[in-house]
Amino acid sequence: MRRREFVTLIGGAAAAWPLVTRAQTVRQRPLIGLLQVQSLAGSARYTSEFLRGMAELGYVEGRDIDLERRYAAGDLNRLPVLANELVKLKPDVILTSTTLAHVNGLHCRAIRCLHRSM
Numbered sequence: 001m002r003r004r005e006f007v008t009l010i011g012g013a014a015a016a017w018p019l020v021t022r023a024q025t026v027r028q029r030p031l032i033g034l035l036q037v038q039s040l041a042g043s044a045r046y047t048s049e050f051l052r053g054m055a056e057l058g059y060v061e062g063r064d065i066d067l068e069r070r071y072a073a074g075d076l077n078r079l080p081v082l083a084n085e086l087v088k089l090k091p092d093v094i095l096t097s098t099t100l101a102h103v104n105g106l107h108c109r110a111i112r113c114l115h116r117s118m
Contacts (some may be wrong), residue, residue, distance in 0.1 A: 033086035033094040039073040
């Protein structure tokens with residue numbers, strides 16, 4: 001009797017395995033988290049230059065890479081919360097525009113942070 005139960009359990013798990021793996025979402029493109037101290041308007045030049053540089057290297061947003069942006073709009077107290085939001089998305093890298101944003105970003109459990117000063 002135990003052998004029959006075991007075989008049934010293994011057979012059921014093997015049959016369900018393809019359904020479980022199909023349900024997992026696989027990200028198609030690398031995700032870059034962008035953490036900005038400024039507002040959307042205030043960091044437009046920085047973001048457009050970053051995207052231009054990536055395009056020169058052959059990486060186009062929406063085709064080769066995805067960007068997830070967070071803006072503190074000058075409120076430095078929001079940086080740790082915004083950084084944690086980005087970390088929960090599990091980006092491949094988090095890019096910050098200032099040293100202060102970078103330092104606050106390290107308080108969260110980011111895997112990798114890339115820093116670029118303006």
